[in-house]
Structures are given as structure tokens and as C-alpha cells.
Amino acid sequence: MSAMAARLNSKPGLAALAVALAFLVALGLAYGLGSTYWMATLARMAALALSAVSLSFLVGQAGLVSFGHGAPVGIGAYALLVAGEYGMSDLLVVLPLAFLAAAAFSALTGAIALRTRGVYFIMITLAFAQMAYYVAASLSAFGGDDGMALAARSTLLGARVLRRDHGLALLAILLLGLALFLLGRLAASKFGLVLRAAKDNEQKVTALGLSPYGHRLAALALAGGAAGLSGALLANQAEFVAPAYMNWHVSGLAIVMVALGGAGHLVGGVIGAVVVTLLDEALGHYTQYWKLGLGLVVVGAALLRAGDLRRLLAGGARG
Amino acid sequence: MRSEPLLELDGIDAGYGGAQVLFGLSFAVRAGEVVTLMGRNGMGKTTALRTLFGLLPATAGRILINGRDMTGAPPHRIAAAGLGYVPEGRQIFPRLTVMENLVATARPGTGRGWTLERVLALFPRLGERAHNMGPQLSGGEQQMLAIGRALMTNPDLLVLDEATEGLAPVVRADIWRALAALRAEGLAILVVDKNLDALLRLADRHVVMEAGRLAWSGTTAELKADPTLATRFLEV
Numbered sequence: 426m427s428a429m430a431a432r433l434n435s436k437p438g439l440a441a442l443a444v445a446l447a448f449l450v451a452l453g454l455a456y457g458l459g460s461t462y463w464m465a466t467l468a469r470m471a472a473l474a475l476s477a478v479s480l481s482f483l484v485g486q487a488g489l490v491s492f493g494h495g496a497p498v499g500i501g502a503y504a505l506l507v508a509g510e511y512g513m514s515d516l517l518v519v520l521p522l523a524f525l526a527a528a529a530f531s532a533l534t535g536a537i538a539l540r541t542r543g544v545y546f547i548m549i550t551l552a553f554a555q556m557a558y559y560v561a562a563s564l565s566a567f568g569g570d571d572g573m574a575l576a577a578r579s580t581l582l583g584a585r586v587l588r589r590d591h592g593l594a595l596l597a598i599l600l601l602g603l604a605l606f607l608l609g610r611l612a613a614s615k616f617g618l619v620l621r622a623a624k625d626n627e628q629k630v631t632a633l634g635l636s637p638y639g640h641r642l643a644a645l646a647l648a649g650g651a652a653g654l655s656g657a658l659l660a661n662q663a664e665f666v667a668p669a670y671m672n673w674h675v676s677g678l679a680i681v682m683v684a685l686g687g688a689g690h691l692v693g694g695v696i697g698a699v700v701v702t703l704l705d706e707a708l709g710h711y712t713q714y715w716k717l718g719l720g721l722v723v724v725g726a727a728l729l730r731a732g733d734l735r736r737l738l739a740g741g742a743r744g
Numbered sequence: 745m746r747s748e749p750l751l752e753l754d755g756i757d758a759g760y761g762g763a764q765v766l767f768g769l770s771f772a773v774r775a776g777e778v779v780t781l782m783g784r785n786g787m788g789k790t791t792a793l794r795t796l797f798g799l800l801p802a803t804a805g806r807i808l809i810n811g812r813d814m815t816g817a818p819p820h821r822i823a824a825a826g827l828g829y830v831p832e833g834r835q836i837f838p839r840l841t842v843m844e845n846l847v848a849t850a851r852p853g854t855g856r857g858w859t860l861e862r863v864l865a866l867f868p869r870l871g872e873r874a875h876n877m878g879p880q881l882s883g884g885e886q887q888m889l890a891i892g893r894a895l896m897t898n899p900d901l902l903v904l905d906e907a908t909e910g911l912a913p914v915v916r917a918d919i920w921r922a923l924a925a926l927r928a929e930g931l932a933i934l935v936v937d938k939n940l941d942a943l944l945r946l947a948d949r950h951v952v953m954e955a956g957r958l959a960w961s962g963t964t965a966e967l968k969a970d971p972t973l974a975t976r977f978l979e980v
Contacts, residue, residue: 618848622837629835632797633849634823634897 437609440692444474445602452594464590465662470702471597472658475604477682477694479651482608484680485688486617487644488624492547493534493554494679497527497649499561499671501656506567506666509576516581516596520657527653528646530557535645539638554676561668572667579661587661597658604651605691611647612691620644681719685726748811749774750826750901750932751796755805758795765791768805769958771951773901778923778933780943782978783953789936790832792953793905797829798822810900824851828899832906834890836878843874845889850896856931863892866922884915891922901932908939920946940974952977 448471455463476498483489501523508519534553541549562570578587587593611617623630623637630637660666669675682701686693701719708715749772758766765788773779781789794800796807798819807815809825823829837845846860864871867888873881881889887907894902904923908916920942927933927946937943943950950967952960959977967973 615847615850618840618844621839622845622848625837625839626835628799628819629831629837630849631819632799632823632829632831633893634820634827634851635849636818636820 437606437613437691440609440690441602441605444605444692444695445598448594448598448601452591452598456591461590464594466702466706468590468594468597468662469659470699471594471601472655472662473682473702474695474698475597475601475658476652476655477679477686477698478601478604478608478691479648479655479694480679481683481686481688481691481694482612482651483644483648484683485690485693486612486624487620487641489539489641489645490547490680491550491645491648492673492676492680493550493552493557494648494652495671495673495675496534496554496557497531497652498656498659498675498679499557499666499668500527500530501653502660502666502670503561503564503567503656504653505579505657505660506573506575509579510567514577514579515583516579516586519579520654523653523657524650525653527656528650531649531652532642532646535642535649539641539645551673551676554671554673558668558671558673561671568667570668572665572669575660575664575666578664579657590662593658593661600654600658601695604654605695608647608651609691616640616643681723685723749808750810751934752808753792753796753805754808756792756795756802756807757804758791758800758802760791760800764803764956766795766802766956769953769956770805771958771961773932773934775900775932776930777949778927778935778947780947780950781934781936781953782938782940782943782950783959784978787953788956789953790905791956793903793936796822796903797827823897826900828894828897828902830887830890830894830902830904830907832909834883834886836881836886836889836893838878841875841877842870842881842889845878845893846870846896849893851898856898856900856929858895858898860896863895866895866925867892882915884911884918887911887915887919888922891919895926899931901934902926904933904935904937906936906938908937908942916942938978940978944968 448467452464452467455467476494480491480494483491504523504526505519508514508522513519538546538549538553567573578585580586587596619630619635619637619640623640627637656670659670678701682697683694684697685700686695686697700722704719704722705715708718752772754770756766756769757764769792781792783789791800795802798817802815806813809822809827812825814822814825837848840848846863869885870888870892873885878886878889891907908919911919916939923933923946935943935947944964944967947964949963950961951958954977960973
């Protein structure tokens with residue numbers, strides 16, 4: 426990890442504040458220009474960044490490369506949809522519900538997946554996500570393969586605060602900032618140290634009297650919960666929920682975001698999410714093959730050493 | 745001195761696949777004692793430590809730590825029962841700073857009260873390099889860090905595997921001095937090393953292995969009294 430990443434890691438409040446401010450300035454501009462398109466895009470970007478940040482915590486801190494991060498995102502979205510069908514659409518209910526449902530899924534599947542390592546862990550998380558995908562696709566009461574539209578966006582104590590996209594974007598930015606701060610604090614705590622020590626040398630952690638299993642399971646559940654919140658935001662933005670949220674493409678794209686931004690720091694997830702979303706918006710207008718462009722960017726970033734755009738953005742700061 | 749040993753290996757058999765390496769190995773370490781495990785290369789010292797830490801299953805015999813039967817327990821429970829491991833090759837956590845290496849696996853113990861302050865007092869070098877990353881340390885500093893990291897788990901028994909291997913003589917002397925200081929505080933130590941002179945100065949008792957068996961065991965005075973022992977079991 427670069428010295429800069431280490432420095433940033435020690436100031437989670439600063440990183441969270443900087444990211445939130447950057448998003449707020451962009452949102453203010455979009456609002457001033459009256460661009461509903463950009464407000465919606467910013468809401469989606471912040472929601473995707475939340476999911477990428479939680480995956481970055483798993484990859485960068487715990488060394489757990491989950492190829493199934495789309496599953497908790499989708500479960501968060503479905504939690505919102507199902508709750509809505511039962512007449513519950515208040516944020517104070519649906520957000521905790523999305524978090525808990527996704528965290529429970531991640532903990533249950535993680536308890537098994539953590540018995541494997543390396544590429545087997547990658548494959549088993551992918552397999553669990555595919556199972557979740559097919560279960561969702563078979564839920565005929567909730568639209569099956571085609572998915573289903575939300576009855577309405579979530580409310581806050583009855584107020585329709587998310588009715589317009591800038592309200593949704595504000596909520597997404599708030600949750601993203603909170604996640605950056607809390608996960609950053611956690612990474613700097615003893616809990617985070619054990620995760621990183623075990624990432625380096627699991628056997629040695631064990632020989633010193635600690636089993637990293639519980640720490641890793643907790644990390645998976647927490648990151649899954651955060652991904653569930655991201656799913657609830659995305660579902661509100663699209664006002665639509667479908668199994669496609671859990672498609673393996675989505676899981677793969679989340680890994681691309683983390684790799685692009687650099688896994689050494691949680692902010693890398695934000696940078697990756699912003700770059701991928703912008704590329705999607707910019708190239709997606711011209712061709713449905715926009716991922717070809719994304720692929721070239723990923724290859725380019727890898728060739729430019731360490732797949733770390735943050736390094737480039739920071740003026741090639743050494744460390 | 746306590747009546748029951750801190751560590752007792754009782755008739756341990758172990759091996760890799762079909763190849764048996766340890767044959768009925770028995771020895772014990774009592775509170776406050778420094779015991780060495782000696783023998784030429786390939787005589788089973790490393791296998792004995794791997795079996796002790798549960799990394800290799802014992803096919804016969806028992807391992808007692810603080811009187812509790814830990815045979816077959818998972819490695820982290822065995823370590824947590826009172827052993828502090830300083831592995832061969834040091835193996836510090838490369839992506840953590842010196843300070844983080846010390847606190848990551850720290851366990852506030854019952855007995856000895858090892859704290860960050862006390863570890864830094866024992867190894868002042870570590871304090872000077874507190875915010876360096878692991879790989880930026882010299883070999884000697886890494887060894888101090890590995891010992892400090894084990895002390896931070898507040899073990900009843902410190903287990904060192906080849907702690908001075910590959911270090912410059914002056915750095916070795918530092919490590920031996922630190923171990924002597926730990927001994928003076930009453931910490932029990934089990935040490936695997938090849939440096940006979942230093943071991944004779946430090947240890948109370950010696951366990952010599954040959955071909956996976958206990959070949960000889962006795963006190964430092966007994967070992968010094970019979971020079972043929974060293975020639976028979978230790979010299980290459």
C-alpha cells in the first residue's frame with residue numbers, strides 16, 4: 426500500500442467529508458442548471474459508489490475478493506420491493522430492512538464461503554450470487570424474470586422526500602459519506618488490523634492465538650449490509666427491481682470499480698464508481714458496446730501500474 | 745515452582761502422510777524455565793513445533809498446556825492457551841506498521857502484564873521505528889518485532905524457532921541479551937537454535953532429538969560435564 430493511502434486511511438473523516446463535498450458541489454451545479462438527468466446520474470453514481478466502497482473494504486482490508494457483490498445489492502433492492510408490497514415504504518423501515526436482509530444473506534453464505542481461499546472463494550461467492558439471481562427470477566409474485574416496478578419511492582415519516590432526484594441524491598451522498606467514515610474507522614481499528622494481518626499471513630495470526638474467521642465473517646456481513654443499502658437506493662432511483670441487479674455482470678463491474686480506483690483505500694471505490702458511471706453515460710449514448718471502452722480503460726490503468734487512477738489524479742504522487 | 749508443567753508433550757507420534765517423523769517424543773517445560781530443543785537438521789525439531797501448535801496432527805500421545813489437554817485443538821486455541829510463537833523467518837505482517845504489528849494480535853493476559861510500553865522498553869529500536877512498515881526493518885529489528893508481537897499476546901511460554909538464524913553476530917548478541925532479560929523476569933522459554941554457546945548460557949535444561957526421538961535430556965551442568973554429548977548429537 427502506498428504511503429499516501431496509509432495517510433488517507435488514518436483520516437477517515439477527512440476522506441468522507443471530501444467525497445461528500447465533491448458530490449454535493451456537483452449536485453448543486455446540476456440543480457442550478459436544472460438538469461434532472463445529471464441529478465439522477467449523481468444519485469446512481471453515489472449509490473454505486475456505496476456498493477464499491479463496501480467491496481473495497483472486503484478486497485483491500487480483508488483480502489476477500491467477492492465475485493458476488495451484486496447479490497446483496499439485489500437483495501437490498503428486493504427487500505424494498507417486498508416491503509412496499511406489504512405497505513411499508515418509510516425509509517426508517519426499509520433502509521434497516523435492506524441492510525439486515527443483505528447482511529444476513531452475506532453472513533449465511535459467507536459462513537460457508539470462508540471455508541475456501543483465493544480463487545475458490547471467488548468462485549463460491551459467484552455461485553451463491555447466481556443462486557440468489559435464479560431465486561429472484563423464480564419469484565413470480567414479484568415479476569419473476571422481468572422484475573417489477575415499485576409502487577412509489579420510499580418516504581420519510583410520510584414525507585415524499587425522494588420524489589425528485591436531488592432528494593434521492595442527497596440521501597445517497599449522506600449514506601456514502603457515512604459508509605466511508607464508519608468503514609474507514611473500522612479499518613483503522615484493531616478489527617481492521619487483524620483483517621489486514623490475516624490477509625498477509627493467516628497462519629501466523631492463528632499461531633498468535635486468533636482465528637480470523639469471525640473477523641472475516643463480520644466484515645462480509647457488514648459490507649453486504651452496505652451493499653443492501655446501495656440496492657435500496659438504486660431501486661428507488663430506477664423505481665424498478667429485477668433479478669438483473671444480481672447478474673454476475675454487476676458483481677464483475679463492482680470488482681472493476683475497486684480495481685480501477687485502487688483497493689488500498691476506500692475512496693478508490695468511489696473513484697472507480699464515478700469513472701465507470703461516466704464512461705457508461707458518455708459511451709453508452711453512442712454504442713451498446715460501451716464496455717469495450719471500459720475494457721480499454723481497465724487495461725490502460727493496469728499497464729500504467731497498480732491499476733490505481735487515484736495515483737494519477739494525485740499528480741503521480743510517489744509512495 | 746508450580747507442580748504441573750506449563751507444557752507437556754507425552755509420547756507424541758506425528759508425521760507427513762505415511763512418513764512418520766516423531767516417535768514417542770516426550771518433554772516438559774515448567775514455569776520460569778528455559779528449555780532448548782536441539783538436534784541436527786532433519787531430526788524433527790520443526791516437526792515437533794508444528795505438532796505442538798496443532799499445524800500437524802499428533803497421531804499418538806497428548807499435548808498438555810497449563811494442565812489442559814490440547815491434543816487435536818485448532819491452532820488458535822492452542823496458542824491462546826498460553827503459547828507465544830516467534831516463527832522461523834520472523835514472518836512479521838508486511839502491510840502493517842511496527843506499532844500495528846504489535847497491537848493487531850495483542851491479548852491482554854492474566855499474568856505477566858505485557859504492554860506496548862514494556863515491549864518498547866525491552867526493544868527501544870522498535871519505538872524509534874514505530875511507524876515504519878514491516879519490510880523496511882532490518883533482520884534484527886524484524887526479529888525484535890516478532891518477539892515483541894509474541895509478548896503482546898501475554899504468553900506463559902515463549903516459543904522461538906531459529907530466532908538468531910541469518911543475523912549478524914552483534915545483532916544476535918542483542919537478541920540473546922533480550923531473551924536473558926525475559927528469563928530474569930521469570931518467563932518460561934522454549935528455544936530451538938543452533939548456537940550452542942549462547943544456549944548453554946541461557947538455558948536451564950536441554951532436550952536433544954535424534955531421528956524423531958528424544959536422544960538425551962538434562963541440565964546445562966550435565967551437558968557441559970560430558971563434552972562427547974555435543975559431538976555425538978549436535979556437530980555436523
